[in-house]
Amino acid sequence: MKRPTIADIARRAGVSKGAVSYALNGQPGVSEATRRRIVAIAEEIGFNPNSAARALSGASSRAVGLTLCRPARILSIEPFFMGLISGFEQELAARSFALTLQVVATPQTETEVYRRWWGERRVDGVFVTDLRENDVRIPVLNELQLPAVVIGGPGDTGKVPQLWSDDAGAITEAVRYLMALGHRRIARVGGLPDLLHTQTRTRAFTEVCAALGLSEAVTVPSDYTGEEGGRATRRLLINAERPTAIIYDNDVMAVAGLSVAQEMGLSVPGDLSIVAWDDSPLCSLVHPPLTALTRDIAAYGAHAARQLLAAIAGEPVQDVEEGTAHLTPRGSTAPPRDS
Amino acid sequence: MKRPTIADIARRAGVSKGAVSYALNGQPGVSEATRRRIVAIAEEIGFNPNSAARALSGASSRAVGLTLCRPARILSIEPFFMGLISGFEQELAARSFALTLQVVATPQTETEVYRRWWGERRVDGVFVTDLRENDVRIPVLNELQLPAVVIGGPGDTGKVPQLWSDDAGAITEAVRYLMALGHRRIARVGGLPDLLHTQTRTRAFTEVCAALGLSEAVTVPSDYTGEEGGRATRRLLINAERPTAIIYDNDVMAVAGLSVAQEMGLSVPGDLSIVAWDDSPLCSLVHPPLTALTRDIAAYGAHAARQLLAAIAGEPVQDVEEGTAHLTPRGSTAPPRDS
DNA sequence: CTGCAACACTTAACCGATCAAGTCATCCGT
DNA sequence: ACGGATGACTTGATCGGTTAAGTGTTGCAG
Numbered sequence: 001m002k003r004p005t006i007a008d009i010a011r012r013a014g015v016s017k018g019a020v021s022y023a024l025n026g027q028p029g030v031s032e033a034t035r036r037r038i039v040a041i042a043e044e045i046g047f048n049p050n051s052a053a054r055a056l057s058g059a060s061s062r063a064v065g066l067t068l069c070r071p072a073r074i075l076s077i078e079p080f081f082m083g084l085i086s087g088f089e090q091e092l093a094a095r096s097f098a099l100t101l102q103v104v105a106t107p108q109t110e111t112e113v114y115r116r117w118w119g120e121r122r123v124d125g126v127f128v129t130d131l132r133e134n135d136v137r138i139p140v141l142n143e144l145q146l147p148a149v150v151i152g153g154p155g156d157t158g159k160v161p162q163l164w165s166d167d168a169g170a171i172t173e174a175v176r177y178l179m180a181l182g183h184r185r186i187a188r189v190g191g192l193p194d195l196l197h198t199q200t201r202t203r204a205f206t207e208v209c210a211a212l213g214l215s216e217a218v219t220v221p222s223d224y225t226g227e228e229g230g231r232a233t234r235r236l237l238i239n240a241e242r243p244t245a246i247i248y249d250n251d252v253m254a255v256a257g258l259s260v261a262q263e264m265g266l267s268v269p270g271d272l273s274i275v276a277w278d279d280s281p282l283c284s285l286v287h288p289p290l291t292a293l294t295r296d297i298a299a300y301g302a303h304a305a306r307q308l309l310a311a312i313a314g315e316p317v318q319d320v321e322e323g324t325a326h327l328t329p330r331g332s333t334a335p336p337r338d339s
Numbered sequence: 340m341k342r343p344t345i346a347d348i349a350r351r352a353g354v355s356k357g358a359v360s361y362a363l364n365g366q367p368g369v370s371e372a373t374r375r376r377i378v379a380i381a382e383e384i385g386f387n388p389n390s391a392a393r394a395l396s397g398a399s400s401r402a403v404g405l406t407l408c409r410p411a412r413i414l415s416i417e418p419f420f421m422g423l424i425s426g427f428e429q430e431l432a433a434r435s436f437a438l439t440l441q442v443v444a445t446p447q448t449e450t451e452v453y454r455r456w457w458g459e460r461r462v463d464g465v466f467v468t469d470l471r472e473n474d475v476r477i478p479v480l481n482e483l484q485l486p487a488v489v490i491g492g493p494g495d496t497g498k499v500p501q502l503w504s505d506d507a508g509a510i511t512e513a514v515r516y517l518m519a520l521g522h523r524r525i526a527r528v529g530g531l532p533d534l535l536h537t538q539t540r541t542r543a544f545t546e547v548c549a550a551l552g553l554s555e556a557v558t559v560p561s562d563y564t565g566e567e568g569g570r571a572t573r574r575l576l577i578n579a580e581r582p583t584a585i586i587y588d589n590d591v592m593a594v595a596g597l598s599v600a601q602e603m604g605l606s607v608p609g610d611l612s613i614v615a616w617d618d619s620p621l622c623s624l625v626h627p628p629l630t631a632l633t634r635d636i637a638a639y640g641a642h643a644a645r646q647l648l649a650a651i652a653g654e655p656v657q658d659v660e661e662g663t664a665h666l667t668p669r670g671s672t673a674p675p676r677d678s
Numbered sequence: 679c680t681g682c683a684a685c686a687c688t689t690a691a692c693c694g695a696t697c698a699a700g701t702c703a704t705c706c707g708t
Numbered sequence: 709a710c711g712g713a714t715g716a717c718t719t720g721a722t723c724g725g726t727t728a729a730g731t732g733t734t735g736c737a738g
Contacts, residue, residue, distance in 0.1 A: 003457070003458055003460070004458075005693095005694055005695080006694070006695065007694075007695095015716095015717075015718085016717070016718050016719075017694085017695080017696095017718090017719095018696080018697075018717080018718065018719075018720090019716080019717060019718075021695070021696060021697080022696095022697090022716095022717090025696085027696095027697090028715090028716095029715085029716065029717070030715095030716065030717070031715080031716060031717090034716080034717085046454065046458065047458065048454070048455050048457075048458025048459045049458075049459065049694085049695070050395070050458075050459060050460050050693085050694050050695065051391075051459035051460060051461045051695095052390075052391040052392075052393075052394035052395040052400060052460055052693085052694080052695085053391075053395050053693070053694035053695035053696085053723090054391075054694080054695055054696080055391035055695090055723090056389070056391040056392050056395050056693090056694080056695070056696095056722090056723045056724065056725085057694075057695045057696045057697085057722065057723050058695070058696050058697090058723085061390075061391060063439070063461075072421075072422065072425035072426075072637050073620060074620075075421045075422075075424075075425055076418040076419075076421040076422040076425065076619055076620065076636070077416070077418045077421075077619055077620050077621050077624075078421075079415040079416045080415075081421070082411075082414045082415040082416075082417075082420070082421060083411065083414075083415040085414075085440065085442065086411035086414055086415065086442055087411075089440075089441065089442040093441065093442070093443075096455075098439045098440075098441065098461060099439065099440045099441065100402070100437045100438065100439050100440075101424065101428075101437075101438045101439075101440050102428065102432065102437065102438065103424065103425055103428040103432070104432075115385065115387070116387050116435075118342070118387075119342055119343075119385065119386065119387025119388075119389075120387045120388065120389060120390040121342070121389050121390060121391055121724095122390045122402075122437060225620070226620055226621075226623070226624040227620075227623075230624075252620075252624065255621075255624050255625065256624050258625075258626070259624060259625050259626030259628075260626075262626040263626050280415055280416055281412060281413075281415065281416050281564070281565055281566075281591075282416050282565075282594075282621075284565070284566075285416075285565040285569075285591065285594050285595050285598060286594065286597075286598050286625065287597070287598030287599075287601040287602050289598075297415070298411050344723095344724055344725080345724070345725065346724075346725095354686095354687075354688085355687075355688050355689075356688095356689095356724085356725080356726095357687080357688065357689075357690090357726080357727075358686080358687060358688075359725095360725065360726060360727080361686095361687090361726095361727090364726085366726095366727090367685090367686095368685085368686065368687070369686065369687070370685080370686060370687090373686080373687085388724080388725070389723085389724050389725065391723085391724080391725090392693090392723070392724035392725035392726090393724080393725055393726080394693090394725095395692095395693045395694065395695085395723090395724080395725075395726095396692070396693050396724075396725050396726045396727085397693085397725075397726050397727085460694095
């Protein structure tokens with residue numbers, strides 16, 4: 001079955017290709033009557049403009065790209081990215097932009113993918129997640145002048161706009177809440193230490209604990225996997241002076257921590273309080289349900305998509321700090337039993 | 340910064356555009372020496388063929404599409420799709436095909452997306468998941484002659500090839516295992532009842548239970564969410580003659596079931612054994628870790644991608660039944676306490 | 679020495695849009 | 709009645725590749 005082109009429409013309407021193009025794109029140069037006739041024919045024969053032809057002659061390919069740099073094993077149960085993608089789609093679908101996805105192994109590979117996408121003119125812009133210190137991707141984006149939005153800063157991104165959430169504020173709220181419950185030994189299982197937002201969180205955690213007089217606030221680095229999160233928890237809990245509360249940098253590690261505690265015969269929240277960061281449905285799924293730092297990931301993604309589309313349209317885009325995640329208390333936090 | 344084109348290469352190599360095209364595509368018509376010179380120049384200036392131009396003049400856009408038809412809330416913690424996507428990528432990246440993603444609300448919308456993608460020539464083929472009875476997408480795919488692979492049959496898909504796993508075999512193994520442990524009251528919390536593979540599982544479960552003399556085998560339909568899975572579990576467990584083992588159609592519901600059991604004061608596996616279908620890392624994360632029906636989702640996805648790429652290349656593609664999921668016993672199954 | 683095939687290219691049409699420039703008819707003010 | 713502006717189109721170049729058809733050179737058999 002042959003795909004209809006503007007030439008087909010032009011023939012049926014008895015006008016030229018150019019007129020059809022003007023009519024369908026709402027450009028001046030055709031009368032209202034002709035425009036309506038052309039639009040009607042286009043609808044009737046189910047016309048969709050060939051995106052290749054459009055991208056070739058004009059400007060945009062109406063597609064944006066996202067690279068995911070995590071091993072498959074982690075990706076599959078990491079709720080963050082799918083939440084983000086859902087958010088992107090809300091905005092992208094509305095303006096009929098496509099989302100192109102690529103799973104990669106290293107940030108280095110990501111730069112190669114950006115170069116290829118740019119060279120192939122496959123995407124008009126990209127989402128950049130997991131910002132690192134001296135991130136290798138930033139100079140490439142600036143060099144290519146590829147429109148982009150960084151999700152998760154703040155950092156030194158040159159002219160690339162970024163979007164982040166107030167991690168320091170969120171962790172402060174969590175620590176103060178745990179202190180108010182009576183906790184004095186609070187630990188944290190962090191995400192990948194290379195990531196800039198992990199560093200922000202670690203710094204803020206250390207600072208707020210120091211400010212509040214908690215001397216033993218320790219962050220154990222981890223990698224967002226359940227296994228590592230579980231191991232980190234075990235290491236924390238075998239200490240004589242074990243923490244009475246642990247804050248986790250993602251929900252997967254928090255769930256793993258919960259099951260390690262249970263496996264070690266500790267009751268949650270009696271012996272150990274748990275706070276998860278990012279409140280995916282997973283947190284309400286386990287028993288007890290996890291107290292979590294809640295933010296609307298889909299809204300975050302939608303916001304990023306709006307930023308990216310604006311950048312693609314050539315509008316000035318500013319760095320934005322999204323609202324602070326708020327604490328959603330659930331069954332996994334309580335006053336420590338022996339305090 | 341201007342993107343290099345074959346015209347740039349041609350100028351530098353002192354040959355025509357056509358020669359460059361032949362050289363870079365491995366076509367005959369240029370000498371080895373010239374080919375090497377051209378390839379070297381292309382590498383040096385970082386040439387990538389404009390995908391729009393290529394798609395326009397030639398055949399393929401070197402992209403395939405995937406539509407995801409689940410609410411955002413479910414998508415974010417449903418490990419299946421991300422696992423599948425990782426599998427797709429293994430094959431696609433190797434042949435530098437891009438994956439275009441779209442989240443949609445209904446199967447009806449999916450058909451519209453297929454039509455648009457096809458009309459826009461945006462993708463060369465699509466992955467179709469969640470096959471339903473009399474699926475509205477199938478006639479559209481056949482009408483458009485859009486290459487596709489259905490993941491999760493078997494069903495009546497006309498000329499569209501499909502790939503499925505032996506659900507009946509898997510569930511038989513699970514039921515026999517539970518019987519061998521001494522269970523006589525086995526229930527199942529099923530996935531979305533519209534989906535063809537859910538129906539296959541339900542039929543097989545009913546049949547195998549009947550064949551083995553389990554009269555009370557009941558399937559409670561659900562929707563893959565934790566909430567519904569938890570509710571279904573609660574409904575099963577408040578019966579006087581409550582089941583001693585439950586098989587869940589996905590891991591999220593199984594985890595929810597586990598926490599409902601714990602919340603009701605039942606011990607797992609003492610009072611209730613739990614088997615999850617699809618063994619994501621989530622199953623090993625909780626306490627006790629869940630016995631699961633394991634299959635390699637990424638390999639499944641990779642296989643599907645190979646099938647789709649073959650279909651796109653015009654090669655004949657046959658329906659394939661992937662291997663049976665095998666049972667991975669973990670801590671959530673044991674002989675029933677009071678039998 | 680001729681004829682012809684094989685090779686190594688070049689030329690130019692083509693894919694399906696966009697858009698600047700050109701054409702033609704109509705209207706309007708003076 | 710005429711010049712000029714305006715509207716409603718058409719024409720044709722263009723984007724960057726692919727590819728069929730054409731061209732010129734070389735080698736070799738007869």
